[in-house]
Amino acid sequence: MILAGEYERLYVQFSEDLKKMVKLEEFRSLGEEFTKDIDSFQLLSNMQVNGAESLVWNDISESKELTATVDAKGTIIGIQILPHEPHPETDDAYSKTLFNLPFGGEWLVYWGGKSRFVNYHYEYEQIRYAYDFLKEKNGYTYEGNPKLNDSYFAFNEEIYAPAEGVVVEAIDGILDNEPVGKMNEEQPAGNMVLIQHTNGEYSTIAHLKKGSVKVKTGDTVTTGQLIGLCGNSGNSSEPHIHFQVSSGTDENKLTTLPITFKDGLEPIRGDIVSGTINKQ
Structure with missing residues (x-):
């Protein structure tokens, strides 16, 4: 939905607490800036536990990530977008044991x-x-x-x-x-x-x-x-x-x-x- 620019449709699913933290126009501005060079996201992780579903997506280049948490009623109770900051100096330094x-x-x-x-x-x-x-x-x-x-x-x-x-x-x-x-x-x-x-x-x-x-x-x-x-x-x-x-x-x-x-x-x-x- 973010890539399609459907910010209003997403925003109405936000919890009241989340709406207090971020206004619609702020959400739209952040989303447009974050996705301006992204064609698609791929699902990286999906975890459903204790009545909540947590999802993580990244872009094809794995340079940016998006996460959302949804409660049992389908209300979005958390959403965050961040650049991915890898640690190439150690990410492949696996244990010998x-x-x-x-x-x-x-x-x-x-x-x-x-x-x-x-x-x-x-x-x-x-x-x-x-x-x-x-x-x-x-x-x-x-x-x-x-x-x-x-x-x-x-x-x-x-x-x-x-x-x-x-x-x-x-x-x-x-x-x-x-x-x-x-x-x-x-x-x-x-x-x-x-x-x-x-x-x-x-x-x-x-x-x-x-x-x-x-x-x-x-x-x-x-x-x-x-x-x-x-x-x-x-x-x-x-x-x-x-x-x-x-x-x-x-x-x-x-x-x-x-x-x-x-x-x-x-x-x-x-x-x-x-x-x-x-x-x-």
Whole structure:
């Protein structure tokens, strides 16, 4: 619709809150400037979860991106257009270690990929290629009271070592956030396990459940070994797993790496991925 200049038709679908943020003429002006050298958009990501649909498009040259969020009634509750700012110096610098997904069964990629609209981590060097995984059933990540951790399908799910290595840090004892939505910004990773692999690479699995961490610093772990349970500790808005690979451990100097997954997997936001790890 934007390429066709149908701004009024789109604008009437905006929520009242969104209309307060941007007036029709401002929306039209921004849209015309943004699309003046674009012939078409292609759908990059489509995620439907918890009553909302989030869509991301980019142009053929992958230089510009558009995202929109629509609620269950078809009301547009969010829309944003931005140039795509890639990081060519690291976007293809994949890990030398081959990793498995750190879980079994089907999980939703909530954040993941190489652009800001599919992966909010992408703006920040220290977490640029990280993934956030949740579990969903029939389009929802929970059943029952959304304020309770036990209502979420990801909570208590077993989490495994994604590759063999040595545990260099294991944190346990941090409370899981409850009510869900309350976040612990002072201990952002929450309960976590940091594993050193070959080639000077490290994997981090964060937001584990309090009291569930099964390994300690110095332990040697094998691929598929149980390391803990999915929780909601740290800077986490709901039970999920944060997974990233880096070239070091110093928070001020580390560089995250695009993850080389088994079977060539390269998931992005909205994908459903299946963990095939053989637990030990």
